[in-house]
Amino acid sequence: MSTKIFLTFSLIYFITLFILGKTTQYKYDIKKTNIKDVSVFIYHSIKEECDDTPNITAFNYHIDTLNPYKHRFCAVSRDLKYLKDKYIFISNIGKYSGYYIVADLKNKRYINSIDILVNKDVKYGKWQTKIYY
DSSP: OHHHHHHHHHHHHHHHHHHHHHHHHHHTOOOOOOEEEEEEEEEOSSTTTSOSOTTBOTTOOBOOTTSGGGGOEEEEOGGGGGGTTOEEEEOSSGGGOEEEEEEEEOOTTOOSEEEEEOOTTOOOOEEEEEEEO
């Protein structure tokens, strides 16, 4: 009896891993052949750092203002606008390294830079690093 239960749960576990693995692989399908050096900063979804609608990005994504980091959104300078709505991988920025979706634009005075959306408790972040897309 216990062997049957074990085998049943094992089968369910491996099927779940297979399904989730496929979803994750498709979601972040980045070849990582394109590499660019950029400056990475943090930003918050507040009026002082954005426009009059800080909960809506330039590409019309809606932000949960209580926990904005969960979206993994980033804003790019206008010279990187061709990355709109794409997933990018940002490396070497500590616990913030990982995949982000390009969901916002920075002011036109900035070039070759990216802002990552973080929660309000994070006060400072600045890095020189690489992105892969």
